[in-house]
Amino acid sequence: MDGNTAKPLILVTNDDGIFAKGIRSLTEVMRELGDVYVVAPDKPQSGMGHAVTINGILRLQEVDYMEGVKAFACSGTPVDCVKLAIYQIMHRKPDLLVSGINHGANSSINVIYSGTMSAAVEGAVENIPSAGFSLLDFRADADFSAAKRVARTIATNILEKGLTEGSCLNVNIPVSGPIKGIKVCRQAKAFWADAFEKRTDPSGKPYFWLTGEFKNLDKGEDTDEWALANGYASVVPVHYDLTAHHAIATLNSWNYGEFEI
Amino acid sequence: MDGNTAKPLILVTNDDGIFAKGIRSLTEVMRELGDVYVVAPDKPQSGMGHAVTINGILRLQEVDYMEGVKAFACSGTPVDCVKLAIYQIMHRKPDLLVSGINHGANSSINVIYSGTMSAAVEGAVENIPSAGFSLLDFRADADFSAAKRVARTIATNILEKGLTEGSCLNVNIPVSGPIKGIKVCRQAKAFWADAFEKRTDPSGKPYFWLTGEFKNLDKGEDTDEWALANGYASVVPVHYDLTAHHAIATLNSWNYGEFEI
Numbered sequence: 133m134d135g136n137t138a139k140p141l142i143l144v145t146n147d148d149g150i151f152a153k154g155i156r157s158l159t160e161v162m163r164e165l166g167d168v169y170v171v172a173p174d175k176p177q178s179g180m181g182h183a184v185t186i187n188g189i190l191r192l193q194e195v196d197y198m199e200g201v202k203a204f205a206c207s208g209t210p211v212d213c214v215k216l217a218i219y220q221i222m223h224r225k226p227d228l229l230v231s232g233i234n235h236g237a238n239s240s241i242n243v244i245y246s247g248t249m250s251a252a253v254e255g256a257v258e259n260i261p262s263a264g265f266s267l268l269d270f271r272a273d274a275d276f277s278a279a280k281r282v283a284r285t286i287a288t289n290i291l292e293k294g295l296t297e298g299s300c301l302n303v304n305i306p307v308s309g310p311i312k313g314i315k316v317c318r319q320a321k322a323f324w325a326d327a328f329e330k331r332t333d334p335s336g337k338p339y340f341w342l343t344g345e346f347k348n349l350d351k352g353e354d355t356d357e358w359a360l361a362n363g364y365a366s367v368v369p370v371h372y373d374l375t376a377h378h379a380i381a382t383l384n385s386w387n388y389g390e391f392e393i
Numbered sequence: 394m395d396g397n398t399a400k401p402l403i404l405v406t407n408d409d410g411i412f413a414k415g416i417r418s419l420t421e422v423m424r425e426l427g428d429v430y431v432v433a434p435d436k437p438q439s440g441m442g443h444a445v446t447i448n449g450i451l452r453l454q455e456v457d458y459m460e461g462v463k464a465f466a467c468s469g470t471p472v473d474c475v476k477l478a479i480y481q482i483m484h485r486k487p488d489l490l491v492s493g494i495n496h497g498a499n500s501s502i503n504v505i506y507s508g509t510m511s512a513a514v515e516g517a518v519e520n521i522p523s524a525g526f527s528l529l530d531f532r533a534d535a536d537f538s539a540a541k542r543v544a545r546t547i548a549t550n551i552l553e554k555g556l557t558e559g560s561c562l563n564v565n566i567p568v569s570g571p572i573k574g575i576k577v578c579r580q581a582k583a584f585w586a587d588a589f590e591k592r593t594d595p596s597g598k599p600y601f602w603l604t605g606e607f608k609n610l611d612k613g614e615d616t617d618e619w620a621l622a623n624g625y626a627s628v629v630p631v632h633y634d635l636t637a638h639h640a641i642a643t644l645n646s647w648n649y650g651e652f653e654i
Contacts, residue, residue, distance in 0.1 A: 181472070182442030182505045190589075190601040211442070211506075212603070220589045220601060241518060243635055244443045244511075245472075253635075257502060257584055282652065289647045296640035298582070314652040316644040318636040321559070323518055328451075328481045340451040340481065342473070365652065369640035374504055374514075375579040379557035379630035383577040386550045391543065391575040391626065 140166035140227035140291055143217050143260075146234065147177045147210045147247030150195065150203065154233035157276035158265060159198055161284045162230060165291065169226070170197055171217035173247075174205035178236075180247035182254070183209045192216060210251035218258060228291055229255035229300075232265035233279050235272065239304045239356040239366060240320040240348065252300040253372050261290045262300035268360060269307045279305040282314065282365045295369075302368040304360055312363040319368050320355035322348035401427035401488035401552055404478050404521075407495065408438045408471045408508030411456065411464065415494035418537035419526060420459055422545045423491060426552065430487070431458055432478035434508075435466035439497075441508035443515070444470045453477060471512035479519060489552055490516035490523040490561075494540045497531035500565045500617040500627060501581040501609065510563055514633050517561040522551045524562035529621060540566040543575065543626045556630075563629040565621055573624040580629050581616035583609035 142162045146155040150172035162168045174193065185208045197203030204221060206213045210231065218225055231251040238246040248264045255262030263286055267279045282305050295301070302319075305311065326344040333339055348357045356366035403423045407416040411433035423429045435454065446469045458464030465482060467474045471492065479486055492512040499507040509525045516523025524547055528540045543566050556562070563580075566572070587605040594600055609618045617627035 176448060179445045179447040180442070181444045181511065183444040183470075184440045184442065184506050184603065186440040186603055187437060189592075190603070192599070192601065209444075215587045215603065216589065216601065219587050220591070241633065244514065244518075244633055245445050250442065250505075253505065257505075285650055285652055289649075293647065296637060296643055299637040299640045301644075302635075311652060314649045316641055318638065318641070319634055321634070326476045326480050328477065330481070331450075338453070340453065340477065342445065342447055342451070342476065367644060368635075369637035369644060370635045371637035371640075372502065372505055372635075373580055373582070374563075374629075374631045374633075374635075376557060376560040376630035376632035377579065379560045379632075380577055380579070382557055383562075383628060383630060386554065388550075388575045389546055391546055391572060 142166040142168045143226040143229045144168055144170045145172045145210055145213045145231050145251045147180060148235050149173050149176045150205045152235060153272060154235050154276060157280050158230055158233045158283055159201060161280050163200060165287055168201045169217060169222055170201055170203040171206060171213045171221060173210060173213060174207055177209050177247045179245050180209045181245050182211055182250040184211045185209060190216060210247040211254045214251050214254040225258060225260050228287060229260045229262040230287060233276055234266035235274055236266065236270035237268045237304055238264060238266040238302060239360055240322040243302055243319060243370060249302055253370060256298060256300040257372055261295045263290060263303055265303045267305045278311055299369045299371045302370050303365065304356060305365045306360045306363055309363055311365050315359040315364040315366055317356040317359050317366045317368050318354055320348055320357035321350040322357060403427040403429045404487040404490045405429055405431045406433045406471055406474045406492050406512045408441060409496050410434050410437045411466045413496060414533060415496050415537060418541050419491055419494045419544055420462060422541050424461060426548055429462045430478060430483055431462055431464040432467060432474045432482060434471060434474060435468055438470050438508045440506050441470045442506050443472055443511040445472045446470060451477060471508040472515045475512050475515040486519060486521050489548060490521045491548060493526035494537055494544065495527035496535055497527065498529045498565055499525060499527040499563060500621055501583040504563055504580060504631060513561040514631060517559055518633055522556045524551060524564055526564045528566045530568045539572055560630045560632045563631050564626065565617060566626045567621045567624055570624060572626050576620040576625040576627055578617040578620050578627045578629050579615055581609055581618035582611040583618060
């Protein structure tokens with residue numbers, strides 16, 4: 133981008149809420165690359181996946197945030213924020229949508245639970261070049277300096293080259309030691325071995341907290357988990373065509389009885 | 394299944410809530426195929442996508458539901474219901490997980506917003522043969538008779554033959570006229586042209602309702618939208634590997650500057 137062209141329009145969102153350190157860090161980087169709008173949840177919305185508010189109302193409040201940045205806190209989910217930003221606030225699609233920087237990993241299976249990544253996927257659905265960024269440190273005061281440099285590198289590439297249509301990027305950044313490089317990866321096949329902790333409330337009634345342990349059985353060196361465990365930032369291109377194309381032939385061999393065609 | 398083998402264990406859930414007609418209809422069918430547990434939200438949870446409750450507590454209440462069926466109402470999302478069912482209630486994985494029958498379509502892009510389908514995807518993540526069923530009629534008193542016959546056909550096939558590992562099924566059932574057959578499809582590339590209706594509350598403050606129009610630009614005759622528009626029930630195999638494998642080569646050609654490897 134040279135001085136003669138209009139600056140790119142950039143939308144920043146997240147799922148940790150507008151007052152998290154991660155989104156402030158991401159906004160600081162994006163402010164140097166373009167004109168920035170921040171539209172983010174007014175409270176933490178981690179684990180909201182692709183939830184969208186269809187049976188309730190949404191609130192939107194402009195807030196003082198950072199010099200040169202228009203910012204709005206939204207009562208809804210990360211996906212709600214993207215929709216409101218485009219259709220109610222900006223009235224046009226941005227040139228780039230970035231989400232994060234998330235406090236905590238969104239690698240492998242976490243992509244489907246993550247509000248941060250769902251905001252980026254919603255951007256892809258809207259045909260906006262989009263990326264979600266996550267640091268493998270969930271602490272509120274985590275050090276985002278390396279993640280900011282990765283975000284700048286990725287955002288600059290996207291603004292220059294665009295993304296394959298219908299895809300967005302899931303970028304995760306490790307924490308231990310200097311980053312060895314950026315690796316383009318596939319999503320590792322991992323899962324959460326869930327458990328619940330049962331407790332009793334003051335009135336004697338039971339309630340449950342989700343607990344669980346992350347399990348990665350996928351040792352592939354082309355996976356995001358391998359990259360992160362070996363000191364690299366991981367970049368996984370993500371799309372929203374969930375069709376398991378390889379399963380279609382088997383299903384065509386089934387017996388559909390009265391519904392046979 | 395003959396009388397000498399144990400009956401299959403079947404988990405039924407949905408996103409419209411445990412007292413919807415659609416899940417009652419699905420339970421009636423499943424009761425004839427196996428031993429049934431119903432674990433479903435205690436209130437409508439449409440549009441919750443893959444949301445999971447990680448920053449709050451969950452409640453679980455056994456309810457009188459249907460003869461021969463154990464049923465629990467859960468305060469959380471459809472994905473929470475699946476996790477609680479497996480790890481807190483049944484203490485084993487069921488042989489089949491079915492979700493729905495949803496009041497309204499979950500074809501094409503709706504798969505990513507749908508709590509009904511996210512419950513089935515969570516089943517796939519847990520390596521449980523799973524399917525979500527949706528009727529193209531969102532009315533509370535919709536006629537589920539044809540959808541029940543489709544659900545029985547699909548469930549019987551799954552119990553006999555299993556599913557490709559890591560996949561589940563997204564089954565949609567049309568409403569107009571007799572069903573011509575069942576078609577195995579890919580997810581159509583469609584989207585919602587969103588808009589918001591701005592209103593003012595009694596105290597003078599603005600709020601927003603999401604509105605929007607479904608747009609299908611994908612005319613492929615191998616898509617779920619084509620099948621449904623032409624009188625067929627659609628079956629799309631769905632998986633949770635969101636990697637856009639076809640985009641990896643392009644990303645490997647980018648300039649990663651200081652992070653080059």
